Amino acid sequence: MKNILLSLLIFSGLFVSGCQVVQPPASQKLTVLAIEPFLADITANVAGDRVEVQSLIPSGVDPHSFELTPQDVAKLEKADVLVLNGGGLEQFLEPVLSQKTATQLVIVASKGLTSRPVNSSDALAENGDPHYWLNPVNVKQYVENIRAGLTFIDPNGAVAYAENARKYNQKLDELDSWIAQEVRQVPPERRLLVTNHESFGYYADQYGFTVVGAVLSSVSSGSSPSAREMSALIEQIKQAGAPAIFLEMDANPELADQIAAESNAKVITNLYTHSLSPADGPAATYLDMMRYNTTLIVEALR
Ligand SMILES: [Zn+2]
Numbered sequence: 001m002k003n004i005l006l007s008l009l010i011f012s013g014l015f016v017s018g019c020q021v022v023q024p025p026a027s028q029k030l031t032v033l034a035i036e037p038f039l040a041d042i043t044a045n046v047a048g049d050r051v052e053v054q055s056l057i058p059s060g061v062d063p064h065s066f067e068l069t070p071q072d073v074a075k076l077e078k079a080d081v082l083v084l085n086g087g088g089l090e091q092f093l094e095p096v097l098s099q100k101t102a103t104q105l106v107i108v109a110s111k112g113l114t115s116r117p118v119n120s121s122d123a124l125a126e127n128g129d130p131h132y133w134l135n136p137v138n139v140k141q142y143v144e145n146i147r148a149g150l151t152f153i154d155p156n157g158a159v160a161y162a163e164n165a166r167k168y169n170q171k172l173d174e175l176d177s178w179i180a181q182e183v184r185q186v187p188p189e190r191r192l193l194v195t196n197h198e199s200f201g202y203y204a205d206q207y208g209f210t211v212v213g214a215v216l217s218s219v220s221s222g223s224s225p226s227a228r229e230m231s232a233l234i235e236q237i238k239q240a241g242a243p244a245i246f247l248e249m250d251a252n253p254e255l256a257d258q259i260a261a262e263s264n265a266k267v268i269t270n271l272y273t274h275s276l277s278p279a280d281g282p283a284a285t286y287l288d289m290m291r292y293n294t295t296l297i298v299e300a301l302r
Contacts, residue, residue, distance in 0.1 A: 030154055033079035035090050036063050037276040038133060038286045039109060039142075043083050045168040046146045050157045051081075059276045062250055064197075064221040068092055079104065081153055083146060086110040088127025107149035109133075109142040116201050124220040131219070134273060135202035136172045136179070136290060143168055175287055176206075179294050183207045186301045192242040193297070194233075194265065196251040197221045199273050212240045215255050221248075230259060237263040244300040248273045268300045 034040035040055035086108035115128025272283035283289035
């Protein structure tokens with residue numbers, strides 16, 4: 001009790017003397033809610049210890065098929081700042097965002113990036129391809145949008161946010177060089193990707209892969225292939241000589257196994273693309289997730 005009284009006295013003493021550097025108590029920290037765990041991790045790197053960052057979607061859950069519970073809606077309404085990927089990834093948020101509170105800041109992390117061309121027959125792709133984050137160079141734009149948003153809502157943190165962003169961008173540059181270096185182990189004619197859905201386009205563009213096809217020919221995982229699409233993909237895999245089909249963590253392997261059996265490709269499971277692993281897993285941060293996927297891809301193709 002004595003200690004609490006003492007700190008109160010010190011606090012009011014500073015306040016009375018007009019000192020401007022008194023920090024608000026920890027409970028008054030800004031609350032920032034990022035929608036996906038990888039986005040929460042990127043945001044936390046920019047935010048440092050000035051704000052508390054949480055993820056709305058728990059790790060291991062696919063944002064393409066996510067549905068809001070009433071508790072989620074309450075969390076969304078309570079947060080001072082929301083950080084979205086954007087680009088059509090979070091369609092479940094539309095009803096909530098249309099009635100967001102006036103004081104709440106919404107940061108769209110991918111704002112300013114241009115979508116790569118998508119298959120025009122993909123009905124789920126009205127906003128283009130939302131998987132910008134699978135190229136770390138795109139994530140530098142995320143960092144800039146997050147830095148600008150946090151600085152707007154918390155101008156006293158401007159210097160800290162700029163410094164945190166600079167450091168994290170350096171790590172993104174290192175990651176980019178590391179991936180490019182690793183991919184050199186794969187002969188160019190074997191840099192072929194077949195995935196569960198069309199999520200690896202930006203990664204492929206950046207590191208010289210060709211996307212041969214996807215089990216679900218969509219930029220969302222919420223679709224299913226027809227028998228004709230399945231046999232077309234088997235043909236494409238055979239013709240291209242693609243060695244492997246890469247599946248994201250919670251993808252159903254049945255279709256891929258069937259395609260693999262008829263095309264001689266092997267199935268590599270458990271890539272982390274839309275979510276991080278638990279803290280003690282192999283992909284607990286965005287940077288680790290990208291390294292982990294790259295290692296799996298290079299080992300399967302080289
Ligand atoms: Zn996706």
